Amino acid sequence: MRTSERLIESTRELLWERGYVGTSPKAILERAGAGQGSMYHHFRGKPDLAAAAIRRTAEEMRAAAEGVLGGPGTPYERIEAYLLRERDVLRGCPLGRLTMDPDVVADEELRAPVDETIGWLRGRLAGIVEEGKARGDFGPGLDGDEIAAAVVATVQGGYVLARASGSPAAFDAGVRGLLSLLASPPDSPPASRTAR
Template sequence: MDTRERLIESTRELLWERGYVGVSPKAIQQRADAGQGSMYHHFASKEALAAEAIGRSAEQLRAAAETQLSGPGTAVERIGAYLRREREVLRGCPIGRLTQDPEVMAIPALRAPVEQTLAWIRSRLARVLAEGREQGEFSSRLDPDATAAMIIATLQGGYVLARAAGTTEPFDQAVTGTLALIDANVAE
């Protein structure tokens, strides 16, 4: 991995661990085993590096979601695969956690990939739900947009509850409850 990649990956990890305010250029340089000159050769500022790192995290999160949501199976099976995919629950969502960082939310270049990624996932879930409804898999009463919003909110809340409890159990319960609500809307 070249210096630029080490800087991006180190920043991604540090943002996930500490948030934007908690990450100093020195910490990034130490984690990446790069000097100050190297960092500023590749990136004009900490903000520019963070924007690249957040963008990379967003791409990876979308790609992981797309793998399950476009995979084989029914809408219920694909959503189940998305909800049950392997995650580092106690670390929280690498994108969702950034919404709690006031600096990220105040800087448009940092906020944009966070906002766009959460909107993309919500929209993608809604399309899978709408497809399932159109194919008769779900009751006609199912609102794909509202249900997609519920899924995202439940996942993000599940991360928070798990981190607060120090165990994945609340997250697992949130996923189980979400799947039960979706199953309750399966057409008879």
């Protein structure tokens, strides 16, 4: 692997583990096994390298999500597959955790890939909900944008609950709860919703 790739991959891991503030150039170089001047040979500095790492993480997350959301099955089954896909729940979301980092939120270049990826995911999910409504799988009263926001919020909030409790059980409970709401017959009132 080229030095620039090792630097990007090391930065991605450190951002996930420590956040932007906790990721020092020294730690990046040590993790990458790179010499002291190599970061500045390939990148303008830590912000430039972090932006490349965040973009790479965003691209991989989009590809992984699309692999499930664009796969076979009904709209419900595709949303279910996205919610149930394998995740390292206790590590949290490598992009979502960056929204808690004030330096990332304050820097347009660092924040943009995070915002764009979450926006893309919400749009993709909303489209699937609308597809389900057209097929009669979901009730006509459901709002695709609102359901998409609920799906993303369940995943991101589930990471927080799991990390706080030290157990993936809280994440799993949130996912099961959302799926039971989505699985209710299209014409049933909220009080009578049951899981599939």
